[in-house]
Amino acid sequence: MGEASSVLVTGGAGFIGSHLVERLLGMGRRVVVVDNFCDFYDAAIKRRNVELAHGNTNYTLREGDIRDQAFMEDVFAAGRFDCVVHLAAMAGVRPSIEQPRYYNDVNINGTMNVLECCRLFGDRPSGRPRLVFASSSSVYGVNAKVPFHEDDRVEKAISPYAATKLANEVMCHTYHHLYGFPVVCLRFFTVYGPRQRPEMAIAKFIRLIHAGDEVPMFGDGTTRRDYTYFDDIVDGIVASMDAACEYEIINLGNSRTVELRELIGLIASALGKKPRIKQLPLQPGDVPITYADIGKANRLLGYDPGYPIERGIQSAVRWHLDHAHH
Secondary structure, eight states: OOTTOEEEEETTTSHHHHHHHHHHHHTTOEEEEEEOOOTTSOHHHHHHHTTTTTTOTTEEEEEOOTTOHHHHHHHHHHHOOSEEEEOOOOOOHHHHHHOHHHHIIIIIIHHHHHHHHHHHOOOSTTOSOEEEEEEEGGGGOSOOSSSBOTTSOOOOOOSHHHHHHHHHHHHHHHHHHHHOOOEEEEEEOOEESTTOOTTSHHHHHHHHHHHTOEEEEETTSOOEEOOEEHHHHHHHHHHHHHSOOSEEEEEESOSOOEEHHHHHHHHHHHHTOOOEEEEEOOOTTOOSBOOBOOHHHHHHHOOOOOOOHHHHHHHHHHHHHHHTTO
């Protein structure tokens, strides 16, 4: 993909999206962001996320909803994109259980609009745009086989959020098969770091421990997650934009698991505080472990995560302390 290539990033004001946009602008690429600044969390956070990009002549913000077909067609008609990175979605396992219809509407109907636009606006000499779709490790469900490999069976999702991501992977394959444009589905494993959504565990724990408040620990603290620093995820996304793939599903993780109680300890140590833990029952939809096999990512994308959890937590804590006034 050429240096002046045009990229659409849906959800580009969010946590991962805003970091990706800054990386792409730094590479000299033209970037159009679509974001609706919804109130899932404070929209002012997302407004701050995009402040650095404003004023860059290669940056355009289109404020609107991926569920609005006419709006999306207008974005595509004006943009002539070489690549579409589709990050926009309703995120989170637990809230999806409370609002399954909303998650279905945004994640499935919104993604259908993106796919339809990729199909309809393929009149460039290079053909239809490459699509990079943000999937999730949640599609693996309660997977007894570890580490999780892309060829593992994944038809038993245990949350509406996971089910929408799995359905979108299938529809992405359908559109690739019918219309020929290349698609890479990236299964993200618990992404964290500066600008992380405030309701996510690491951001929430940093905030609570720093304030001296109780930290909710669901279960006995032995659940394990594969935590992936945002910079490594952005590396994987950028590599997938240029990779010689036709249709692939690829894990992006750190390929190391960390117990919940260890995670809390790392955050407390970085803050120099003792955590006050409130033990609570395990939550519906949560899985006991996530653990990425990243061999395929390494082979196809040259993916090699550089942030072990200890380094990533230190960085996340420093960012929080620098931005606590927000």
